[in-house]
Amino acid sequence: MSMRAIKLNVIDLPKADYTGGPSSLCPGCGHDQISNVIIQAAWENGIAPETIAKMSGIGCSSKTPAYFLGKSHGFNTVHGRMPSVTTGANMVNKDLAFLGVSGDGDTASIGIGQFIHAIRRNLNMVYIIENNGVYGLTKGQYSATVEKGSKKKKGATNENPPIDLCKMAINLGCGFVARSFSGSKKQLTALLRAALSHKGMAIIDVISPCVTFANNDESYRSYNYVKGNEEELHTVDYIPHFTPIEEVEVPEGQFEDINLFDGSTLRLETLGEDHDPGNPVAALAAIHEAEENDKHVTGLLYYDSEMKTADEALGLTDTPLVDLSEDELRPSKAALKELNQSFRA
Amino acid sequence: MCTQTPPRRLQTMADTVNDFTVNIATANGTGSQSANLILLHSMFEMGVPVSGKNLFPSNISGLPTWFIIRASDEGYQAPGDATHIQIVMNKDTWLADVEKAEPGTIIIHNMDVKLPVERDDCIVLGMPMTKMARSINPKLARMIANMYYVGALAETLGIEESAIASAVTQQFRGKEKAIELNLQAISEGRDFARENWNCEIGYSVAARDKDPNTFLIEGNEATALGCIFGGINMLSWYPITPSSSVAESIISWLPKLREAEDGGATCAVIQAEDELAAAGMVIGAGWAGGRGMTCTSGPGISLMSEFIGLAYFAEVPGVIWDVNRVGPSTGLPTRTQQGDLTLLYEASHGDTQHIVLIPGTVDECFEFGWRAFDVAEQFQTLVFGFSDLDLGMNRWVTAGFEYPDQKLDRGKVIRTQEQLDAIENFGRYRDVDGDGIPYRTLPGSGLEPILYRGTGHDEDGVYSEDPEVYAATVARLKRKIEGARDKLPAPVMREENDKQVGIIYYGSVENTIAEIDDILESTTGMKVSTCRVRALPYHSEVERFIADHDQVVVLEINRDGQLFGILRKELPVEHLSKLYSVAFSDGIPPRAQVYADMILETLSSDTKEVIA
Secondary structure (H helix, E strand, C coil): CCCCCCCECCCCCEHHHHECCCCCCCCCCHHHHHHHHHHHHHHHHCCCHHHEEEEECCCHHHHHHHHECCCCEEEECCCCCHHHHHHHHHHHCCCCEEEEEEEHHHHHHHCHHHHHHHHHHCCCEEEEEEECCEECCCCCEECCCCCCCCCCCCCCCCCCCCCCHHHHHHHCCCCEEEEEECCCHHHHHHHHHHHHHCCCCEEEEEECCCCCCCCCCCCCCCHHHHHHHEEECEEEEEECCCCCHHHCCCCCCCEEEEECCCCCEEEEEECCCCCCCCCHHHHHHHHHHHHHCCCEEEEEEEECCCCCCHHHHCCECCCCHHHCCHHHHCCCHHHHHHHHHHHHC | CCCCCCCCCCECCCCEECEEEEEEEEECCCCHHHHHHHHHHHHHHCCCCEEEEEECCCCCCCCEEEEEEEEECCCCCCCCCCCCEEEECCCCCHHHHHHCCCCCCEEEEEHHHCCCCCCCCCEEEEECHHHHHHHHCCCCHHHHHHHHHHHHHHHHHCCCHHHHHHHHHHHCCCCHHHHHHHHHHHHHHHHHHHHHHCECCCEECCCCCCCCCCEEEEHHHHHHHHHHHCCCCEEEECCCCCCHHHHHHHHHHHHHHCECCCCCECCEEEECCCHHHHHHHHHHHHHCCCCEEEEECHHHHHHHHHHHHHHHHHCCCEEEEEEECECCCCCECCCCCCCCHHHHHCCCCCCCCCEEECCCCHHHHHHHHHHHHHHHHHHCCEEEEEEEHHHHHCEEEECCCCCCCCCCCCCCEECCHHHHHCCCCCCCCCCCCCCCCCCEECCCCCCCCCEEECCCECCCCCECCCHHHHHHHHHHHHHHHHCCHHHCCCCEEECCCCCCEEEEEEHHHHHHHHHHHHHHHHHHCCCEEEEEECEECCCHHHHHHHHHCCEEEEEECCCCCHHHHHHHHHCCHHHHHHEEEEECCCCCCCCHHHHHHHHHHHHHCCCCCCCC
């Protein structure tokens, strides 16, 4: 009897070490596809599962950390407040790789303040928004990201303009802003692998159809609508740092290589008009144009690797603070004596 | 009588030594705080038992401020029920300040304000303070004018020149020009008083043996230093009076006390976007294995409440200091109250119960500052520090802070595979030891990872809506916090042989209790025992104290009797009929006579609330 060889990643772990529990979301939910991409990307990148911290808020999307990376600690926090909990954890253990999963209600409404401030501080994390335009767990109310003119399965057409989280992130100076679609597995995997290789805040806004409340054709976030109205800026290829780039076939057309923090590369191959991901104005224009035409623009919208992360800006000691010894945490008896004396003088 | 025209001879009145209250009415933003602290520190320097209360407005410049200095050989630290010397500087409150003076009060006023002081029944002493200040520095005259009343008081009360010089030097540390200028103004104030008032006002200070170890410090700075000695890893904070100075003190002391060998910081400090985020950061830090703390006041606690419930239910350690101010709502932001006790003890929706540490002195602010982290990690829960504006923002005496008497207690944290293997049937929320406190592993360790959650969970941390699992979980949480009672700071008790009346109190009432006690004894002969509660859930000794006394008054600075309510809920029913609530709050630190009168009235009242 021959054993089929189990495929291992660069740190010799099978993909099974990156999976989680069974999903309790609706069958066909876009979020489950994203969970699969997370499993795939973390495994392919060869990240040790225990070094990842899964963070989420409240909502359908925020339940998903139970369905991937079962060997990583995680925290399903409170509605819209995942960024602050991540901030506290990051401050005391800067060596953890933080992977945040949130939804459009969680991020664009109740948690919009924390989203903004996490970007402003350049918190070192990957922040995925599983964006379906509705509140799923409370049965299908519109969220703040839904497009004007979009209509869910039941109820009136939405008349409010959307909050575009990518535009917002670019305006706030986020160094890695991408948009993708849960149905575009290849693109999403490459973008997520690149986000995991980035240092600083990396935001991926993923359009993820809600199969139960908004998968009708009049919904701009339904599977069929996105399939027919997605405009890819470029095709994306991720080349990990452990694969010599010389061995990768060079594309025939125009392309641009983005060099990521951990030595990996994101190769953007031009489709149609050239997009410069280093230009925030061009990124905003691309989003704006798509919005005007009721389209969804996807790809790496904006990239800037020059910024200090929140923990770097604070000048923390090299050792993660959780690993400091008692001697490093509590000043000495002599220090207290001197302190008392200084007050007496 | 004192006069302002050159007197024929020096007149003397009966002299009251080290037992008087000075009330100084100024506008904020005029530098009066420096002047007032110089008076306070100079008297302290002479060994005069003295306390200061700053009654300041929620404003940066121009609104009325009163500073009360009480000298008391008895050691009384309350603001005092009477004012003996009134300084009037502020035109906006001038007429009211003059009018409310009791007959016989010494009124010292700035003649340049040019408002009347028509009080024949008081001793009225004027000085052209602004004009004199202008002659030495026209630009800074408004600020320096305050130093003239310092000089006038120094002269009339007999505050030693060396003590003044030392206090001025301390106040303007390193600013030679300011020291010189202010000393000149004080000296001119002295000269003017001597040459023009030429009398004794009937009150004076006399030097006492000062313990060379003592110094004055604000409660908030003591708390901050306690946190630093407690190994704080992460401070998140959102500015709010009266707690901001806890955070600002930590920030200012960290570089000196907590720098790592590589020069890096060992405590991250984040000014959060709001109190919700500040609380979230504390919980994130605790979850990851660090020591996180935020400081706030009542409005912040209201905002943090959702997170507080998460920490309770998911069992994440963290520390929140609440420096109470007057509520509800924005309330009186710069006034003091013990208004948040119930809020802290039961914060957040559903059934919750939180540990609250309640310092009553600056020494305890320091001690509970470090201890709170140990308690939080020991019980894997949020721990509150309960302070108030009076304790936190006024200066109190200490003989120096004491070094922690135990090592850091990091609680039941499993850090290695061997430790994990030693536990049979490990589960994040399984009560292995029978004390309600489970073991935890940390992110990054790879040991038994779980997804922490605020939703229902079983002993392994897995989502559960099972009725039995839920009921067992919250019953264990109750048991866990109940188990803390006698491990938290025990009450401080002073018991009379005759166990008739006992007073239970907490926090900054400590500053008034001795005087209340003396008033009760001197006016009615009543000898009361006292019991200062220092933590919630309250210690079993508190119940014993209640059991031992015939009548027990619960004395507190709020309207509704919040500790009274907690005791009434938790005590065995047979004790309830002997409990009396005396609760009052008007924003001003408690005055002894007010509370003593209320106690007597309550104990003698026939209309005492009948408790089932």
